[in-house]
Amino acid sequence: MTSRTRRTGLAFGVLAALLATGCGAEVADSAEPAATVTVPRCGEEVEYRTPQRAVAYEGGSADKLFALGLTDRVHGYVMPPANPPVTESPWAAEYARVEMLSDDLLNKELVVDAGADLVVAGWNSGFSDQRGITPQILDQLGIQSFMHSESCFNYPNFPQRLTPFEGLYSDLERLGAIFGVPDRAATVVADLKARVAAVQARAPQGDPVPVFLYDSGTDQPFTAGAQVPPTDIIRIAGGRNIFADLDVRWSQVGWEAVTSAQPEVIIILDYGDQPAQEKIDFLRTSPLTRELPAVRDNRFFVLDYNEGISGPRNVDGLEKFADYLRTLS
Structure with missing residues (x-):
């Protein structure tokens, strides 16, 4: 599995509460998003510019962006062989609108060549010290990065611990803040939580x-x-x-x-x-x-x-x- 191989400007300080609660910021959607917004990347406060050319690693990353209606901001995706065909995805039509950049592992050269302004992946599942593509390395190149919360519990110097489903909700809310669509993210998360609650009620x-x-x-x-x-x-x-x-x-x-x-x-x-x-x-x-x-x-x-x-x-x-x-x- 590839998950194992498997930043002045206006800042919304309330988003820091995401670290503990997994809740999104109450920021209204608008046609003109703020130039920058501060959102936790694992346990580190990071200032993000609104992305226009995001690169997603694996299906989970791309799915989060597509679920938030951000296809127009996704330049492309990297999809190693472990992932089932994207044609089987609920967002197959969205995958078809963006470029498949590679069917191999994520690497620095690929995202630089793609002109990426945001890379979405997990720690040690996409980002890797061994392969020379880490958030710190990308920071030095002026490329923003976002890490899945469920991968953050052992992220060096900035660990964060959320249960996997709490991490999913938090990721959607954080991405909603970064891309300037928090209301949309809140709607998606509310729907997922309602479905989970329905399962719990029938367990x-x-x-x-x-x-x-x-x-x-x-x-x-x-x-x-x-x-x-x-x-x-x-x-x-x-x-x-x-x-x-x-x-x-x-x-x-x-x-x-x-x-x-x-x-x-x-x-x-x-x-x-x-x-x-x-x-x-x-x-x-x-x-x-x-x-x-x-x-x-x-x-x-x-x-x-x-x-x-x-x-x-x-x-x-x-x-x-x-x-x-x-x-x-």
């Missing part, structure tokens, strides 16, 4: 079903820890991620830990380049997993890659998984 009662998310790996499985959206999806729907105690985003674990947890449901993360059926076949035949309750009972749920990384499609994945869990009650 099965009783002990949560133990759930294992299988990302990839045969010698050692790669799975979801506490800091990524699938853990919130599982919890809100009425289940329990057996690795929710791991204070990480994505991590390798041992098969012994999986078998001792005896998961009753397995979520398969479906990549564009690692089909779900291949992973299911492995779990059914491996002596390490074939006797797990979820495998014996054929309780597999396929979660689309873009429903598992931070973006508005997280709520689509939540609704689908909640529907599935209710069939087991």
Whole structure:
């Protein structure tokens, strides 16, 4: 998964409250947005100019911009092979209106060549010390950057901790402020929150079903820890991620830990380049997993890659998984 490889002018000080609350600033939309606005980038206060040529890395970043009606401000996107085809996206028409810049990993040369004035990605999922593209490096080049909140908990010097769904709401509100469309962002967030509340109201009662998310790996499985959206999806729907105690985003674990947890449901993360059926076949035949309750009972749920990384499609994945869990009650 590519998420693991997976700034004077007028400033709106009230936006600093986003750090703690995840709430957006109450700034009226207008045809002439403020020249600059101060918004937290992870835990750091950053002054943003209104972007006109944004570059998005992966589906979650692009989806957030498209959901806010910002297609005209998106110059292009970078989409590595793990992402399913953009033609399958609810925003397929929006993707068609902007340029696909690369099907490889994000890099500095690409965004410079694109004339980007904002890059939207995650820390260690797009931005990377090892690959030489970080917010600090882009700052020096005069290119703005925005990081997904769910990736900020271990961002050096400016960590921030929000639950994954709180991070999603915060990201949409912050992007709404940066682009001068806070009212639009508030509407999008209110709709997502209402859908989440509807799922919570119908969640099965009783002990949560133990759930294992299988990302990839045969010698050692790669799975979801506490800091990524699938853990919130599982919890809100009425289940329990057996690795929710791991204070990480994505991590390798041992098969012994999986078998001792005896998961009753397995979520398969479906990549564009690692089909779900291949992973299911492995779990059914491996002596390490074939006797797990979820495998014996054929309780597999396929979660689309873009429903598992931070973006508005997280709520689509939540609704689908909640529907599935209710069939087991």
